Amino acid sequence: MLHKWGAAQRCAARNEGAKSNKQAIRPCVARLSVRSALSSRQICCSAIEQSAAPTLSRASSNGSSSGVVAELDEKQEAEQQAVAADPVLAYNLEKNDWTASSLSVVVLGASGDLAKKKIFPALFSLYYEGLLPENFQVFGYARSKMTDAEFRDMITSTLTCRVNARERCAEAQERFLKRCFYQAGPYDEPGGFQALSTRLGEQEAVKPRANRMFFLSIPPNVFLSATGNAADHARSKSGWTRVIVEKPFGRDSASSAELGRGLAQHLAEDEIYRIDHYLGKELIENLTVLRFSNRVFEPLWSRQYIRNVQIIFSENFGTEGRGGYFDQYGIIRDVIQNHLLQIVALFAMEQPVSLDAEDIRNEKVKVLRSMKVVAPEDVVMGQYRARGKLPGYLDDKTVPEGSLTPTFAAIAMFINNHRWDGVPFLFKAGKALHKRYAEIRVQFRHVPGNLYRDKQGADPDAACNELVIRIQPKEAIYLKINNKVPGLGLRLEQTRLDLQYQQQYQVELPDAYERLLLDVVNGDKRLFIRYDELQAAWDLYTPVLHELERSQAAPELYPYGSRGPLGAHYLAARHNVRWGDLADDADDE
Numbered sequence: 026m027l028h029k030w031g032a033a034q035r036c037a038a039r040n041e042g043a044k045s046n047k048q049a050i051r052p053c054v055a056r057l058s059v060r061s062a063l064s065s066r067q068i069c070c071s072a073i074e075q076s077a078a079p080t081l082s083r084a085s086s087n088g089s090s091s092g093v094v095a096e097l098d099e100k101q102e103a104e105q106q107a108v109a110a111d112p113v114l115a116y117n118l119e120k121n122d123w124t125a126s127s128l129s130v131v132v133l134g135a136s137g138d139l140a141k142k143k144i145f146p147a148l149f150s151l152y153y154e155g156l157l158p159e160n161f162q163v164f165g166y167a168r169s170k171m172t173d174a175e176f177r178d179m180i181t182s183t184l185t186c187r188v189n190a191r192e193r194c195a196e197a198q199e200r201f202l203k204r205c206f207y208q209a210g211p212y213d214e215p216g217g218f219q220a221l222s223t224r225l226g227e228q229e230a231v232k233p234r235a236n237r238m239f240f241l242s243i244p245p246n247v248f249l250s251a252t253g254n255a256a257d258h259a260r261s262k263s264g265w266t267r268v269i270v271e272k273p274f275g276r277d278s279a280s281s282a283e284l285g286r287g288l289a290q291h292l293a294e295d296e297i298y299r300i301d302h303y304l305g306k307e308l309i310e311n312l313t314v315l316r317f318s319n320r321v322f323e324p325l326w327s328r329q330y331i332r333n334v335q336i337i338f339s340e341n342f343g344t345e346g347r348g349g350y351f352d353q354y355g356i357i358r359d360v361i362q363n364h365l366l367q368i369v370a371l372f373a374m375e376q377p378v379s380l381d382a383e384d385i386r387n388e389k390v391k392v393l394r395s396m397k398v399v400a401p402e403d404v405v406m407g408q409y410r411a412r413g414k415l416p417g418y419l420d421d422k423t424v425p426e427g428s429l430t431p432t433f434a435a436i437a438m439f440i441n442n443h444r445w446d447g448v449p450f451l452f453k454a455g456k457a458l459h460k461r462y463a464e465i466r467v468q469f470r471h472v473p474g475n476l477y478r479d480k481q482g483a484d485p486d487a488a489c490n491e492l493v494i495r496i497q498p499k500e501a502i503y504l505k506i507n508n509k510v511p512g513l514g515l516r517l518e519q520t521r522l523d524l525q526y527q528q529q530y531q532v533e534l535p536d537a538y539e540r541l542l543l544d545v546v547n548g549d550k551r552l553f554i555r556y557d558e559l560q561a562a563w564d565l566y567t568p569v570l571h572e573l574e575r576s577q578a579a580p581e582l583y584p585y586g587s588r589g590p591l592g593a594h595y596l597a598a599r600h601n602v603r604w605g606d607l608a609d610d611a612d613d614e
């Protein structure tokens with residue numbers, strides 16, 4: 026399964042007469058993907074080459090090869106057309122030539138939670154699925170002292186074989202671990218980075234072009250010094266250097282701008298990848314597909330038909346262990362100003378000129394810049410308190426005594442443009458609630474002059490159509506419609522047109538970090554946040570965040586495991602909205 030990319034490149038190298046790498050590799054990608062349902066990101070192919078070969082030889086031996094070859098040729102042609110129409114693939118093919126390059130991924134903060142929980146497992150998954158180049162290595166970097174062997178021991182327990190075919194997983198893990206190295210050093214001095222660069226060079230020696238990718242999995246107080254040292258002392262001299270920055274990108278407009286200026290002293294904007302892992306979730310990537318490839322949705326996607334949009338994030342656990350970080354930020358900065366606002370930008374944008382990163386981000390930034398700055402009266406804050414044995418936020422030892430930091434918030438926002446004027450976009454996000462889920466709910470307007478008004482029960486709201494995009498868990502898209510209850514009578518009930526991913530696709534979905542790391546390898550910035558988007562997002566929230574801090578506004582307490590504070594319902598009611606998740610809860614239990 027490994028090194029499909031390398032195989033495609035080798036195959037391309039044999040393709041004489043092609044004018045460019047892109048032209049050379051296309052037929053290879055197409056031919057080698059004949060028997061596989063690879064996504065547009067999964068760029069071919071040795072495994073597929075092997076799986077096509079036996080079919081051909083078996084067919085030859087019973088004398089029917091021409092039929093099979095013709096069939097393959099047909100499929101190949103169809104695949105070639107698909108590849109030609111895929112701008113992501115075309116972009117990747119144009120930008121990378123891994124026959125002459127190596128890839129080093131350096132994880133700064135390798136001893137930390139995010140690195141262990143997300144980054145190493147994602148890198149292993151990509152490796153296992155053959156999506157990383159042949160000459161590939163991982164370097165962990167942190168202050169903790171560790172040998173390569175200890176580092177490998179540390180990450181072993183984090184590696185799992187996510188993909189369907191788990192065959193030879195242990196073997197793949199062993200091979201992956203041999204590519205993992207560790208360098209101890211400080212973030213704020215050059216010495217460690219110089220040593221890192223030397224060791225990177227030793228591993229990269231076999232390829233003329235050495236590409237280096239740094240993941241800043243470190244606390245924000247060392248972002249700038251680590252970036253400066255990485256860029257100045259461990260930057261690639263022969264290939265590209267890309268730096269992935271994790272949130273928090275500052276605390277407000279001013280600190281974010283300062284961070285931006287600091288990064289810009291060492292890196293060009295095209296070297297910076299601001300990650301928002303919600304953009305890497307399957308259902309979020311599907312948002313634009315849903316909108317722009319289905320004729321049925323786009324005409325409805327405006328104030329004319331949509332009454333309100335709700336973006337809901339609910340976690341059934343508290344800050345356990347992350348209280349120190351969380352208390353400095355709170356739920357608005359932790360989740361709403363970034364993950365949920367990014368979802369709205371994608372949800373509400375106009376159709377971009379193309380799927381190119383800049384075209385998409387141009388449209389997103391227009392939405393953000395059209396939004397009304399959040400008003401204090403449109404914010405409800407909550408903080409969880411203890412319930413039975415479940416600890417309250419203030420019981421977390423890493424949280425300062427008497428902290429007023431919100432662990433829950435509900436917010437109403439508006440987009441002042443032709444399409445969305447007057448439509449409330451309601452956000453609700455909280456920790457230590459009753460369930461873990463994230464979803465987008467689109468509530469449609471009432472049916473005017475409804476013929477069936479008296480057949481639908483007393484509550485007219487319950488008869489409104491609602492489109493639900495369930496981001497996680499149990500990913501799904503369903504549309505609530507009114508339907509006649511079968512039988513001789515005439516009674517209507519609300520039911521669902523239901524796309525449940527588990528039933529429909531029966532594949533395990535890739536983790537968001539897998540998708541995003543692969544995008545960085547391929548230089549694809551569609552799912553990363555551009556500087557002007559970030560600043561526009563902060564400008565919407567900075568005044569209210571400052572005001573809440575200045576006024577020392579006390580959050581409403583809610584019990585651990587509840588649905589959050591009552592204030593969220595009053596806020597929704599003020600905008601003539603009812604939270605859709607309450608109605609659906611009973612069905613989903």
Ligand SMILES: NC(=O)C1=CN([C@@H]2O[C@H](COP(=O)(O)OP(=O)(O)OC[C@H]3O[C@@H](n4cnc5c(N)ncnc54)[C@H](OP(=O)(O)O)[C@@H]3O)[C@@H](O)[C@H]2O)C=CC1
Pocket residue numbers: 134135136137138139140167168169212241242243244245246247271272273350
């Ligand atoms: N964990 C998560 O789920 C998420 C994290 N993030 C962000 O990702 C980044 C990393 O997160 P996470 O792994 O949880 O962070 P950690 O607190 O685990 O820190 C990562 C590593 O940084 C080093 N470190 C910790 N504190 C300091 C300090 N004060 N000064 C210098 N170095 C320090 C430690 O390594 P050593 O001492 O060995 O150098 C530690 O192992 C953060 O910016 C965080 O906000 C974003 C989304 C989710």
Ligand SMILES: O=C1O[C@H](COP(=O)(O)O)[C@@H](O)[C@H](O)[C@H]1O
Pocket residue numbers: 302340359360463
């Ligand atoms: O960025 C963050 O996201 C997580 C939730 O991510 P998910 O992919 O598990 O939904 C959240 O717990 C954390 O507080 C926040 O920093």
